[in-house]
Amino acid sequence: EPEVTQTPSHQVTQMGQEVILRCVPISNHLYFYWYRQILGQKVEFLVSFYNNEISEKSEIFDDQFSVERPDGSNFTLKIRSTKLEDSAMYFCASSVLAGGPETQYFGPGTRLLVL
Amino acid sequence: QKEVEQDPGPLSVPEGAIVSLNCTYSNSAFQYFMWYRQYSRKGPELLMYTYSSGNKEDGRFTAQVDKSSKYISLFIRDSQPSDSATYLCAMKRDGNNRLAFGKGNQVVVIP
Numbered sequence: 001e002p003e004v005t006q007t008p009s010h011q012v013t014q015m016g017q018e019v020i021l022r023c024v025p026i027s028n029h030l031y032f033y034w035y036r037q038i039l040g041q042k043v044e045f046l047v048s049f050y051n052n053e054i055s056e057k058s059e060i061f062d063d064q065f066s067v068e069r070p071d072g073s074n075f076t077l078k079i080r081s082t083k084l085e086d087s088a089m090y091f092c093a094s095s096v097l098a099g100g101p102e103t104q105y106f107g108p109g110t111r112l113l114v115l
Numbered sequence: 116q117k118e119v120e121q122d123p124g125p126l127s128v129p130e131g132a133i134v135s136l137n138c139t140y141s142n143s144a145f146q147y148f149m150w151y152r153q154y155s156r157k158g159p160e161l162l163m164y165t166y167s168s169g170n171k172e173d174g175r176f177t178a179q180v181d182k183s184s185k186y187i188s189l190f191i192r193d194s195q196p197s198d199s200a201t202y203l204c205a206m207k208r209d210g211n212n213r214l215a216f217g218k219g220n221q222v223v224v225i226p
Contacts, residue, residue: 043203045213056212091158099210101147101166106158
Protein backbone atom coordinates (compact mmCIF):
# COMPACT_ATOMS: atom_id res chain seq x y z
CA GLU A 1 0.00 0.00 0.00
CA PRO A 2 1.42 3.42 -0.91
CA GLU A 3 2.44 5.59 2.00
CA VAL A 4 3.89 8.97 2.83
CA THR A 5 7.53 8.77 3.87
CA GLN A 6 9.56 11.32 5.82
CA THR A 7 13.26 11.82 6.47
CA PRO A 8 15.00 12.06 8.80
CA SER A 9 13.04 10.34 11.55
CA HIS A 10 14.93 12.39 14.16
CA GLN A 11 16.84 15.65 13.88
CA VAL A 12 18.77 17.47 16.58
CA THR A 13 19.92 21.00 15.85
CA GLN A 14 21.28 24.05 17.60
CA MET A 15 19.11 27.13 18.05
CA GLY A 16 19.53 29.49 15.11
CA GLN A 17 20.44 26.77 12.63
CA GLU A 18 18.46 26.01 9.50
CA VAL A 19 16.77 22.64 9.10
CA ILE A 20 15.10 21.01 6.14
CA LEU A 21 12.56 18.28 6.71
CA ARG A 22 11.81 16.04 3.76
CA CYS A 23 8.70 14.20 2.69
CA VAL A 24 7.77 11.99 -0.23
CA PRO A 25 3.98 12.16 -0.65
CA ILE A 26 1.93 9.40 -2.22
CA SER A 27 2.68 9.48 -5.94
CA ASN A 28 -0.73 10.37 -7.43
CA HIS A 29 -1.58 12.91 -4.72
CA LEU A 30 -1.79 16.57 -5.64
CA TYR A 31 -2.18 18.32 -2.27
CA PHE A 32 0.49 18.36 0.40
CA TYR A 33 0.45 19.47 4.00
CA TRP A 34 2.65 20.02 7.01
CA TYR A 35 1.40 19.69 10.57
CA ARG A 36 3.29 19.77 13.81
CA GLN A 37 2.69 18.35 17.28
CA ILE A 38 4.48 19.83 20.26
CA LEU A 39 4.86 17.24 23.01
CA GLY A 40 1.63 16.89 24.96
CA GLN A 41 -0.31 19.21 22.67
CA LYS A 42 -2.63 18.95 19.68
CA VAL A 43 -1.60 18.25 16.13
CA GLU A 44 -1.61 21.70 14.50
CA PHE A 45 -1.94 22.64 10.85
CA LEU A 46 0.95 24.61 9.37
CA VAL A 47 0.48 24.84 5.62
CA SER A 48 -1.10 23.29 2.55
CA PHE A 49 0.46 23.31 -0.91
CA TYR A 50 -0.95 22.72 -4.36
CA ASN A 51 0.32 23.32 -7.86
CA ASN A 52 3.61 24.71 -6.57
CA GLU A 53 1.94 27.32 -4.40
CA ILE A 54 0.88 27.66 -0.80
CA SER A 55 -2.90 27.34 -0.78
CA GLU A 56 -3.40 27.99 2.91
CA LYS A 57 -1.25 28.65 5.96
CA SER A 58 -1.81 29.05 9.67
CA GLU A 59 -0.70 31.79 12.02
CA ILE A 60 2.18 29.54 13.09
CA PHE A 61 3.63 29.49 9.57
CA ASP A 62 5.55 32.75 9.71
CA ASP A 63 8.50 34.04 7.71
CA GLN A 64 10.95 31.57 9.22
CA PHE A 65 9.10 28.71 7.52
CA SER A 66 9.04 27.88 3.84
CA VAL A 67 7.92 24.94 1.73
CA GLU A 68 9.07 23.70 -1.60
CA ARG A 69 8.52 20.91 -4.07
CA PRO A 70 12.03 20.80 -5.54
CA ASP A 71 11.31 17.91 -7.89
CA GLY A 72 8.47 15.59 -8.86
CA SER A 73 8.58 13.54 -5.70
CA ASN A 74 9.88 15.50 -2.70
CA PHE A 75 8.11 18.08 -0.56
CA THR A 76 10.21 19.97 1.96
CA LEU A 77 9.69 22.18 4.99
CA LYS A 78 12.53 24.57 5.79
CA ILE A 79 12.87 26.32 9.11
CA ARG A 80 15.34 29.14 8.59
CA SER A 81 16.51 29.98 12.08
CA THR A 82 15.28 27.43 14.58
CA LYS A 83 14.04 28.40 18.02
CA LEU A 84 13.67 26.24 21.11
CA GLU A 85 9.90 26.32 20.69
CA ASP A 86 10.19 24.73 17.24
CA SER A 87 10.94 21.43 18.98
CA ALA A 88 8.08 19.18 17.92
CA MET A 89 7.04 16.24 15.79
CA TYR A 90 6.49 17.40 12.21
CA PHE A 91 4.07 15.43 10.08
CA CYS A 92 3.75 15.59 6.32
CA ALA A 93 0.44 14.58 4.75
CA SER A 94 -0.95 14.32 1.25
CA SER A 95 -4.31 13.91 -0.44
CA VAL A 96 -5.65 13.36 -3.93
CA LEU A 97 -8.15 16.21 -3.69
CA ALA A 98 -8.83 19.00 -1.21
CA GLY A 99 -11.59 21.19 0.09
CA GLY A 100 -14.13 18.44 0.54
CA PRO A 101 -14.39 14.97 2.05
CA GLU A 102 -10.92 13.89 0.98
CA THR A 103 -8.64 11.80 3.15
CA GLN A 104 -5.30 13.18 4.23
CA TYR A 105 -2.66 10.47 4.61
CA PHE A 106 0.04 11.16 7.16
CA GLY A 107 3.68 10.19 7.23
CA PRO A 108 5.42 8.81 10.35
CA GLY A 109 6.84 12.20 11.31
CA THR A 110 10.20 13.80 11.97
CA ARG A 111 11.02 14.51 15.59
CA LEU A 112 12.89 17.81 15.74
CA LEU A 113 14.79 18.80 18.85
CA VAL A 114 16.25 22.30 19.05
CA LEU A 115 18.93 22.79 21.71
CA GLN B 116 -13.80 28.37 23.80
CA LYS B 117 -11.39 25.97 22.11
CA GLU B 118 -12.27 24.93 18.57
CA VAL B 119 -12.08 21.19 19.23
CA GLU B 120 -12.09 19.73 22.71
CA GLN B 121 -11.19 16.17 23.55
CA ASP B 122 -10.65 15.15 27.14
CA PRO B 123 -7.09 13.81 26.91
CA GLY B 124 -7.29 11.56 29.95
CA PRO B 125 -5.84 8.07 29.39
CA LEU B 126 -8.31 5.22 29.29
CA SER B 127 -7.57 1.66 30.46
CA VAL B 128 -10.11 -1.05 29.71
CA PRO B 129 -10.11 -4.86 29.91
CA GLU B 130 -10.07 -6.80 26.67
CA GLY B 131 -13.59 -7.20 25.27
CA ALA B 132 -14.93 -4.00 26.82
CA ILE B 133 -16.55 -1.18 24.87
CA VAL B 134 -14.40 1.92 24.48
CA SER B 135 -16.23 5.22 24.23
CA LEU B 136 -14.45 8.39 23.12
CA ASN B 137 -15.87 11.80 22.32
CA CYS B 138 -15.09 15.32 21.18
CA THR B 139 -16.99 18.56 21.23
CA TYR B 140 -16.48 21.48 18.91
CA SER B 141 -17.48 25.10 18.72
CA ASN B 142 -17.29 25.91 15.01
CA SER B 143 -20.61 25.07 13.35
CA ALA B 144 -18.90 25.38 9.94
CA PHE B 145 -17.21 22.01 10.43
CA GLN B 146 -18.72 19.58 7.95
CA TYR B 147 -16.35 16.61 7.91
CA PHE B 148 -15.48 14.56 10.96
CA MET B 149 -12.72 12.04 11.33
CA TRP B 150 -11.18 9.73 13.85
CA TYR B 151 -7.48 9.00 13.49
CA ARG B 152 -5.56 6.31 15.32
CA GLN B 153 -1.93 6.91 16.21
CA TYR B 154 0.37 4.16 17.38
CA SER B 155 3.51 5.06 19.27
CA ARG B 156 6.17 6.66 17.03
CA LYS B 157 3.85 6.59 14.00
CA GLY B 158 1.79 9.17 12.15
CA PRO B 159 -1.99 9.46 12.48
CA GLU B 160 -3.88 6.85 10.46
CA LEU B 161 -7.46 7.48 9.35
CA LEU B 162 -9.91 5.17 11.09
CA MET B 163 -13.37 6.59 10.40
CA TYR B 164 -14.79 9.43 8.32
CA THR B 165 -18.30 10.86 8.50
CA TYR B 166 -19.95 13.98 7.16
CA SER B 167 -23.52 13.80 8.29
CA SER B 168 -25.28 13.48 11.60
CA GLY B 169 -25.97 9.92 12.61
CA ASN B 170 -24.02 6.71 12.97
CA LYS B 171 -21.50 5.03 10.73
CA GLU B 172 -20.28 1.51 11.40
CA ASP B 173 -17.17 -0.23 10.20
CA GLY B 174 -16.60 -3.59 11.81
CA ARG B 175 -16.08 -3.09 15.53
CA PHE B 176 -15.97 0.70 15.16
CA THR B 177 -18.93 3.09 15.22
CA ALA B 178 -18.62 6.83 14.64
CA GLN B 179 -21.45 9.05 15.74
CA VAL B 180 -22.02 12.70 14.86
CA ASP B 181 -24.55 15.04 16.42
CA LYS B 182 -24.24 18.37 14.63
CA SER B 183 -26.99 20.00 16.66
CA SER B 184 -25.02 19.37 19.87
CA LYS B 185 -21.60 19.77 18.17
CA TYR B 186 -20.57 16.41 19.56
CA ILE B 187 -18.89 13.41 17.96
CA SER B 188 -18.18 9.98 19.39
CA LEU B 189 -16.24 6.85 18.57
CA PHE B 190 -17.17 3.47 19.99
CA ILE B 191 -14.95 0.41 19.83
CA ARG B 192 -16.75 -2.86 20.53
CA ASP B 193 -15.03 -6.02 21.73
CA SER B 194 -11.79 -4.10 22.27
CA GLN B 195 -8.53 -5.92 21.59
CA PRO B 196 -5.00 -5.28 22.89
CA SER B 197 -4.11 -4.24 19.31
CA ASP B 198 -6.55 -1.33 19.72
CA SER B 199 -4.16 0.19 22.26
CA ALA B 200 -3.22 3.53 20.69
CA THR B 201 -3.98 7.23 20.84
CA TYR B 202 -7.24 8.22 19.18
CA LEU B 203 -7.53 11.71 17.73
CA CYS B 204 -10.69 13.37 16.56
CA ALA B 205 -10.30 15.78 13.65
CA MET B 206 -12.65 17.93 11.64
CA LYS B 207 -12.65 20.37 8.76
CA ARG B 208 -14.81 22.89 6.97
CA ASP B 209 -16.02 22.47 3.42
CA GLY B 210 -13.75 24.27 0.96
CA ASN B 211 -10.93 24.35 3.47
CA ASN B 212 -7.81 22.21 3.76
CA ARG B 213 -6.83 22.36 7.38
CA LEU B 214 -7.73 19.64 9.82
CA ALA B 215 -8.48 20.78 13.37
CA PHE B 216 -7.51 18.08 15.85
CA GLY B 217 -8.48 17.24 19.39
CA LYS B 218 -5.75 16.51 21.88
CA GLY B 219 -6.16 12.73 21.65
CA ASN B 220 -7.07 9.94 24.06
CA GLN B 221 -4.54 7.27 24.93
CA VAL B 222 -6.38 3.96 25.13
CA VAL B 223 -4.86 0.87 26.71
CA VAL B 224 -6.66 -2.45 26.33
CA ILE B 225 -5.49 -4.89 28.98
CA PRO B 226 -5.44 -8.59 28.00
